Amino acid sequence: MSGASLTEFRSKAKLHLRKCRENKIKRLINKPSSSSFKSRQSFSKSLEKVKSSLPNCDRKQKVVNQHLAEKFGLVPKSKHQRITLQLADKLKTDVHNFYQRDDISYQLPDENKSVDLSRSSFADLRPVFVVSKSALAHRNCLCVYHENVRLLLKDVDKYVDGTHCSSLSTFTDSLVCSTNNEECMFGCCSICKDFFSENIQENVSNSNSKITWS
Known part of the structure; x- marks a missing residue:
């Protein structure tokens, strides 16, 4: 060449x-690149970071992964619809009538076991004119503590002159300046701090009497 x-x-x-x-x-x-990572090592590091951020519970991990997959379009979003059960009209009427009964002053668990009704639904069906016990004044409370005080006063009233122990409200009024004053009710008032000795102890008819409750 x-x-x-x-x-x-x-x-x-x-x-x-x-x-x-x-x-x-x-x-x-x-x-197009098959991976957004430059190397398998960088992918492994990122994967470990994600795993360490997930909850320890397997069930919670599944929920988080499902949400992320739906968010980034990897799987179609679930179309779950919440089903709300409707209460029967007869059940609503029975509950409404139950609230108006004179012999019902508080809830009785297992009183009607055959009725399937949640506590929240039972509360929603309460008529507006029926007041819950928590909204009543302390002098109208029917709890075991206030009822015990009434029973104690019933016997004490026999040995105390006057009407200071005739009822819980009268007894309370005899001990404080005002039942609406927080300082009086907590014994911090300088005016009524000695009302118990003046109105109750000094009016005991027989100091030798002993009162017992069974």
Whole structure:
């Protein structure tokens, strides 16, 4: 091969090699990457960070993963619809009548076991004119503590002159300036702090009497 032919051959070879390199670079640039991570190591590190942030409970992990998968469009969103059970009209009427009974002053657990009704639904059906016990004044309370005080006063009244112990409200009024005053009710008032000794102890008819409760 002459010198001119050899030079031409080498020029064509270099040109062909340059085109091959350019085409290879174009393919690498235009080809979509199968992963957003540069290496498997970076992917593994990111995966470990996500796992360490998940709850320890398997059930909670499943809920979080399901939510993330739906958020990023990996799985279709669930179309769960909450079903609300409607109460029968007869049941509503029975509960309404139950609230108006004179012999009912508080809830009785297991009184009507056959009735399937939640506590919240039972409270929602309460008529507006029926007041709950928690909204009543302390003097109208029917709890065991206040009832015990009434029973104690019933016997004490026999040995105390006057009407100071005739009822819980009268007894309370005899001990404080005002039942609406917090300082009086907590014994912090300087005016009524001695009312018990003045109105109750000094009016005991027989100091030798002993009162017992069974």
